[in-house]
Amino acid sequence: MIEKEDLTEDLTGSEAELETQQVNSLDDTKALEPGKVEFTLAGVLEGFRATIPVAIGVFTYGLVFGVLARQAGLSLIEALLMSSLVFAGASQFTALGLWVAPLPILTIIITTLVVNLRHVLMGAALRPWFSQLNLWQKYISLHFLSDESWALTMNQFAKGKRNGAFMLGSGLALGLGWVGATGVGGTLGSVLQDPARWGLDFAFVAIFIALLVGLWKGKQDILPWVVAALVAIGAAQLLPGKWYILLGGLAGSLVGAWRNAD
Amino acid sequence: MQIRAEVLLTIMGMAIVTYATRVSGLWLISRVTLSRRVETWLSYLPGTIIIAIIAPGVLSSGIAGAIAALVTVLVARRTGSMLFAMLAGVGIVLVWRTLGLP
Numbered sequence: 001m002i003e004k005e006d007l008t009e010d011l012t013g014s015e016a017e018l019e020t021q022q023v024n025s026l027d028d029t030k031a032l033e034p035g036k037v038e039f040t041l042a043g044v045l046e047g048f049r050a051t052i053p054v055a056i057g058v059f060t061y062g063l064v065f066g067v068l069a070r071q072a073g074l075s076l077i078e079a080l081l082m083s084s085l086v087f088a089g090a091s092q093f094t095a096l097g098l099w100v101a102p103l104p105i106l107t108i109i110i111t112t113l114v115v116n117l118r119h120v121l122m123g124a125a126l127r128p129w130f131s132q133l134n135l136w137q138k139y140i141s142l143h144f145l146s147d148e149s150w151a152l153t154m155n156q157f158a159k160g161k162r163n164g165a166f167m168l169g170s171g172l173a174l175g176l177g178w179v180g181a182t183g184v185g186g187t188l189g190s191v192l193q194d195p196a197r198w199g200l201d202f203a204f205v206a207i208f209i210a211l212l213v214g215l216w217k218g219k220q221d222i223l224p225w226v227v228a229a230l231v232a233i234g235a236a237q238l239l240p241g242k243w244y245i246l247l248g249g250l251a252g253s254l255v256g257a258w259r260n261a262d
Numbered sequence: 263m264q265i266r267a268e269v270l271l272t273i274m275g276m277a278i279v280t281y282a283t284r285v286s287g288l289w290l291i292s293r294v295t296l297s298r299r300v301e302t303w304l305s306y307l308p309g310t311i312i313i314a315i316i317a318p319g320v321l322s323s324g325i326a327g328a329i330a331a332l333v334t335v336l337v338a339r340r341t342g343s344m345l346f347a348m349l350a351g352v353g354i355v356l357v358w359r360t361l362g363l364p
Contacts, residue, residue, distance in 0.1 A: 053345035075264045078273065085277035095276060103268050109275035116283040118311060123287020125304045130288060138288070145284045147315065154308045202327070206334045206351030208316045213338040213347075215309045224306050225313050232314035233321055248314025249307060256306035257299055 037132040039164045047152070047169025054148050055177035057203045058089075062178045065092060066185020072099040076186045083182040087175060088146065090242060091115040115242040121249060122150045126167075129157055133164045144171020151211045158215070220260055228252025326358040 062083070069079035069092075086092055091112045098108050122145060123130075130138055141164070149170035156166050215221075232248025239247075320327050334351035338344065 053343070053348065056345065057348055074269065075266075078265055078269050081265070081270075082273045082276070085273060086280050088280050091276070091280065095272075103272055105268060105272045105275065108272050109279055112276040113279040113283065116280045119280070119283035120287045120290060121307055121311065123284060124290055125287070125307050127288055139285060142284045142288075143281060147312070151308055151312060202323070202330055202352050202355040203348055205316050205319055205323075205327070205331065206348040207344065208312050209331055209334040209351065210338040210344040210347040212309060212312055213335055215312070221306075221309055224310050228310035228313040229317035232317045236318035244318060245311065245314045248317065249311035252310030252313060253303050253306035256310070257303035260302055 035160075035162050037129045037162050037164045039133055039137050041165070043163030043165030044169035044172070046163065047149075047156075047166035047171075048173045049169075050156075050166075051149065051152060051170040051173035054152065054207055055173040057207045058148065058174050058177040059181040060203050061089060062181025063185035063188075065089065065096075065178075066182040067188070068093070068096050069182070070186050072096045073101070074099070074186075076183070079182050079186045080179060083179045084175070086112070087143065087171075087178065088112075088116050088119075089178070090147075094241065111241065118147075118242075118245050118249065119145055121246075122147075125154060126150070129162070129164055137164060137168075141165070141168045141171070144168055144175065146171065146174055148207065148211075149174055151208075151215070155211065155214050220256070223259060224252040224256035226252075227255045323355075325364060326355055330354040330358070 065083065066079060069082070070076070074082070082092055082095075086095075094111055094115050095108050098104060098111060123142065126145075130141070133141070144167060149167050152170050153167040156163075228248045228251060230248075231251040232244045235244035235247045320331050323330075330351045333354050334347045337350040338347035341347070
């Protein structure tokens with residue numbers, strides 16, 4: 001295992017030396033060199049295992065979704081259907097907020113699109129590796145693209161690992177947690193009326209903070225991250241919905257590209 | 263156990279637009295040769311998007327949130343375990359609220 005990693009690093013290192021221009025400006029040259037990407041069952045299992053702690057966090061959140069979905073008037077099977085087919089927590093909670101009779105179908109669909117627009121950027125970031133996968137591998141894996149599975153997968157690629165099946169495994173673990181919890185929450189109903197009482201509303205923040213620690217590359221991250229935080233905080237005050245995620249992420253990353261590209 | 267037509271329509275619509283956002287990132291950039299600057303930009307996206315997701319929430323969660331966030335960072339750095347980091351952060355928030363602190 002360790003030997004294999006060393007080999008990958010050596011290979012990436014020598015490739016990087018050939019293109020000297022690419023070496024000096026960034027520490028993450030390794031992450032930007034796609035290398036040869038494979039797609040194996042071992043990759044699925046690795047992604048699944050690595051995601052179990054996160055899936056536990058997702059489970060607590062999914063319980064809340066299940067409870068709220070029933071309160072909003074969805075049947076258990078409808079809530080389960082939404083969690084499996086949409087599989088995007090933030091937008092599903094937003095939809096519940098809009099769920100009144102008669103159902104504003106178009107408004108809910110458009111809002112879902114906006115809340116999930118950030119996926120476009122995430123998909124773009126996966127391209128160097130995912131473009132090497134075949135049609136089925138790509139388009140099935142992409143259903144499992146979520147904030148968590150994507151961050152874990154990018155983290156994996158940044159470490160020099162090259163298994164394209166990691167995200168599928170990661171997404172399956174999250175899906176199991178999310179859909180399972182929707183079912184449990186939807187069945188138990190009123191047990192978790194107030195998740196804040198148990199500090200569970202912080203579980204997601206904590207998961208994302210832990211992911212950030214893994215993504216930290218050094219001092220060059222400070223300015224982009226600060227800009228992203230400030231723009232997100234400002235946009236959350238001024239704009240409805242989840243636009244702040246898109247705006248903050250864009251602003252911070254563009255500052256990073258502008259500062260460190262030359 | 264029931265599925266109503268208008269609910270099914272809404273859920274299918276949500277599923278289709280969401281799947282579209284998931285796959286269109288690949289198409290969007292695959293028509294453009296990545297320049298050095300675009301690659302650098304993409305390399306910053308994971309961190310900045312995650313920061314943007316949590317920043318407003320951490321800010322609005324007050325002192326408890328700030329302390330819990332800090333403890334989560336420390337535990338994540340020290341143990342490298344996402345589960346321990348999460349339990350530590352949630353634990354701080356739970357204790358804080360149980361004690362009725364501001």
